[in-house]
Amino acid sequence: EAGVTQFPSHSVIEKGQTVTLRCDPISGHDNLYWYRRVMGKEIKFLLHFVKESKQDESGMPNNRFLAERTGGTYSTLKVQPAELEDSGVYFCASSQDAGVTEAFFGQGTRLTVV
Amino acid sequence: GNSVTQMEGPVTLSEEAFLTINCTYTATGYPSLFWYVQYPGEGLQLLLKATKADDKGSNKGFEATYRKETTSFHLEKGSVQVSDSAVYFCALSRGSQGNLIFGKGTKLSVKP
Numbered sequence: 017e018a019g020v021t022q023f024p025s026h027s028v029i030e031k032g033q034t035v036t037l038r039c040d041p042i043s044g045h046d047n048l049y050w051y052r053r054v055m056g057k058e059i060k061f062l063l064h065f066v067k068e069s070k071q072d073e074s075g076m077p078n079n080r081f082l083a084e085r086t087g088g089t090y091s092t093l094k095v096q097p098a099e100l101e102d103s104g105v106y107f108c109a110s111s112q113d114a115g116v117t118e119a120f121f122g123q124g125t126r127l128t129v130v
Numbered sequence: 131g132n133s134v135t136q137m138e139g140p141v142t143l144s145e146e147a148f149l150t151i152n153c154t155y156t157a158t159g160y161p162s163l164f165w166y167v168q169y170p171g172e173g174l175q176l177l178l179k180a181t182k183a184d185d186k187g188s189n190k191g192f193e194a195t196y197r198k199e200t201t202s203f204h205l206e207k208g209s210v211q212v213s214d215s216a217v218y219f220c221a222l223s224r225g226s227q228g229n230l231i232f233g234k235g236t237k238l239s240v241k242p
Binding site for chain 2: 049057061109119120123
């Protein structure tokens with residue numbers, strides 16, 4: 017069974033540009049989560065989808081970030097326009113049952129804004 | 131608010147040494163507690179978990195006990211191997227097991 021897949025694995029963009037990260041969860045997992053780790057800091061929760069609906073987006077840093085999950089399958093996280101402080105590793109995770117089952121993480125996308 | 135504090139690294143040990151990575155938490159209610167591990171070039175993997183006080187999580191020789199009285203969940207292993215070299219993250223859940231608060235991570239390097 018395929019795990020959580022994220023791409024690209026690395027992205028280097030200039031300040032002011034737009035970047036879109038993609039996450040493919042494990043098939044059948046209704047719950048999808050985005051996290052971010054800025055260098056040297058904690059991994060921070062960004063948001064939680066249940067199917068195509070945003071269950072909790074309390075961790076989204078500002079309106080330059082837009083997450084979507086059309087059709088309740090894969091999800092995208094767009095940063096527009098990117099700023100230097102957006103650099104970090106973006107992780108995606110999915111789980112079958114939010115209350116009791118383990119969340120499986122992808123390998124992450126390393127974003128560098130120069 | 132909820133938070134997790136874990137010992138800062140990096141931690142360097144010789145093979146077969148005893149490992150302890152300290153983790154304490156602040157939380158309202160009764161969260162579940164987790165240790166995740168990130169091996170070089172890979173994603174986060176759940177190492178072990180405990181869902182209530184006095185539970186002991188264990189996996190691959192690692193253990194951690196949920197101590198409510200000291201709000202701790204220290205990770206231990208009796209004899210580390212080179213293959214245990216990784217970054218270890220302590221975390222607590224906020225309701226769902228996918229909605230997590232992480233510590234900063236502790237990098238472990240094990241030398242032969």
